[in-house]
Amino acid sequence: MEQDALHLWGYLLGLIQLLGAVAALHAVLTVRTAQGAIAWAISLLFMPYLTLLPYLVFGRSRFDAYIQARRQADQQMHRAMAKLDWRPWVEEAQAARESDVGRSLRLLARLAQQPPLANNQVRLLIDGEATFSAIFEAIAAARKVVLVQFFIVHDDQLGRRLQELLLERAAAGVPVFFLYDRVGCHALPRRYVQRLREGGVAVQAFSASVRSGMLSRFQLNFRNHRKLVVVDGLRGFVGGLNVGDEYLGQNPRLSPWRDTHMELRGPVLACLQESFAQDWYWACRELPPLLLADEYPAGGVLCQVVSSGPADPQETGSLLFVAAINAARRRIWLTSPYFVPDEAVFAALRLAVMRGVEVRLLLPARPDHRVVYAASSLYAREALAAGVRVFRYQPGFLHQKVLLIDDDTAAVGSANLDNRSFRLNFELTVFTIDTAFAAEVERMLLNDFSHSREMDIDDVSRAHQLKRLGMRVARLISPIL
Incomplete structure (x- = not known):
């Protein structure tokens, strides 16, 4: 009887492993981004017992x-x-x-399919x-x-x-x-x-x-x-x-x-x-x-509404950030509770630094989702290495989603700097061009920065080895968070 039960368990585990391989192939063929496809495929091949059910629930990002x-x-x-x-x-x-x-606003109007x-x-x-x-x-x-x-x-x-x-x-x-x-x-x-x-x-x-x-x-x-x-x-x-x-x-x-x-x-x-x-x-x-x-x-x-979502013909959620970052000539300040950027957004941040733009990123010091926070911490370290100034807000949890570009453009909305907002969620952001309103946003953010701690490149290095390993694992699965 016990031997039959062991055989049954063996067949079940083998079936799960086979289904994991099939799901991994499906992920490679259907997931929209290379990072997401790799993350799903590796996890499904090597950890199907943990990831098969989540893939059935969450995995088909392009439904x-x-x-x-x-x-x-x-x-x-x-x-x-x-x-x-x-x-x-x-x-x-x-x-x-x-x-x-502005050039950026004209591009945003085409992305949003709505006029400024x-x-x-x-x-x-x-x-x-x-x-x-x-x-x-x-x-x-x-x-x-x-x-x-x-x-x-x-x-x-x-x-x-x-x-x-x-x-x-x-x-x-x-x-x-x-x-x-x-x-x-x-x-x-x-x-x-x-x-x-x-x-x-x-x-x-x-x-x-x-x-x-x-x-x-x-x-x-x-x-x-x-x-x-x-x-x-x-x-x-x-x-x-x-x-x-x-x-x-x-x-x-x-x-x-x-x-x-x-x-x-x-x-x-x-x-x-x-x-x-x-x-x-x-x-x-x-x-x-x-x-x-x-x-x-x-x-x-002057206002430009950008409604983004997974049914858009373009990946509006990601492209609006790329367009905003590329439009900056003097500075761009971004604040988000989550920082899990895709390759396009991260490349835009690097290029902004290289052309002399002051890039500041304001993130929370307290996590509300620990896995996302761990992945965000590693991306923040890479942003630091690229020349981005990264700040951690100290008093409490920071949830705002705000952009400030140069001296005249600001944006407030619901979109985070992560894959979910880029490709999976329906989001709404309003861009404004007005020096007086931009100055008001600047004063607000300067106050936030005054209550924040600026990170340095050693922050992650000082972390415990186990914690750093957790960051690496979290980053590996970050495209599917």
């Missing part, structure tokens, strides 16, 4: 059926919006001539209290429509404050639309969503399920990481903050939480609403109300 279905849905949405005379308005609202738009728009007002929102005070004040004053989208929503004090506000506006007859990511909100209780629905809020969960009938229960890799609120077509909010008490600094392990959002008013809200409409249309094949003002005050800030 063709989903991408095709998403593109078809986007085309259908644009046809429906054309009937509403929406896209023509966006094109006609382009107030900036080619001569007034002038006559906008922007406001920097530093950390959670300022962000949610502004968002909640705008929602409470809503009269026509509220569009809300977050990657993570928790059923905690902050989440319930948002819930009550949405229910209050719905009870007052204001159409309210609430979109959340199914994976990011896996812990959100069903009762939270059900109460919103019962109170008249239109609620949809974003998932990568293909509506053609194909089962995609193993496909969890595509996630909607955008954070977006638009109220009455007049006020919009984008940035790095999700809805949860930890974003207000109430998680002792990561507190104080450092993050950044921005408020926008003006024609750029057309692009923000279009981004929301694309995701909402994918979820339910219906369009939310889209509101436009008849006119906007002249002057203000």
Whole structure:
């Protein structure tokens, strides 16, 4: 009996090894990047017992059926919006001539397939209290429509404050639309969503399920990481903050939480609403109300919205960083909670240093995901060796995603400097060209740098041998994180 059981275990282990080899071949043929293909193939060949199931769940970064279905849905949405005379308005609202738009912004406009728009007002929102005070004040004053989208929503004090506000506006007859990511909100209780629905809020969960009938229960890799609120077509909010008490600094392990959002008013809200409409249309094949003002005050800030995702014809998530880095002539400061760049982004950073650009990278000193932090630490060491100045933010966890280029260009959004944001997540970033706003972003970042420790090349060398080995292993699998 025991011998039969041993034989059975032997057959099972052999089958897993065979399936691992088949999956490794599949990874080589289908994974979009060479680094990702190698990482998956090696792990599947030598550790199939640990990696086969994760590959089935996460490995098919290019899920063709989903991408095709998403593109078809986007085309259908644009046809429906054309009937509403929406896209023509966006094109006609382009107030900036080619001569007034920087080379990088023209390239970003082609990547985003949306025009840069002038006559906008922007406001920097530093950390959670300022962000949610502004968002909640705008929602409470809503009269026509509220569009809300977050990657993570928790059923905690902050989440319930948002819930009550949405229910209050719905009870007052204001159409309210609430979109959340199914994976990011896996812990959100069903009762939270059900109460919103019962109170008249239109609620949809974003998932990568293909509506053609194909089962995609193993496909969890595509996630909607955008954070977006638009109220009455007049006020919009984008940035790095999700809805949860930890974003207000109430998680002792990561507190104080450092993050950044921005408020926008003006024609750029057309692009923000279009981004929301694309995701909402994918979820339910219906369009939310889209509101436009008849006119906007002249002057203000030039803005370019870049919505990126895995269904883009180009790898927009990576290319927007490459374009931004290549555009810098004097300096580029980047801040991100995760630093796991691909070859193109890392090469752009090296070249920027070589042409005399001051490149600063601000990263957290505390990890929220230890494997990603370990991989990020090794990439940070290589960035140091290439001449990048790397800083670790000391007071708490740093989660903001901000860019500053030279003296006039800044960006705030949801995209991290990692493979997931480059190729797997739906992200939203807003670039601005305005010296006054760039100066405000500079003051914010200088304050962050003053609370940071600049790394030196020996930081990783001083680490324990076992820790350095962990960094190497984490880097090996970094393309699939």
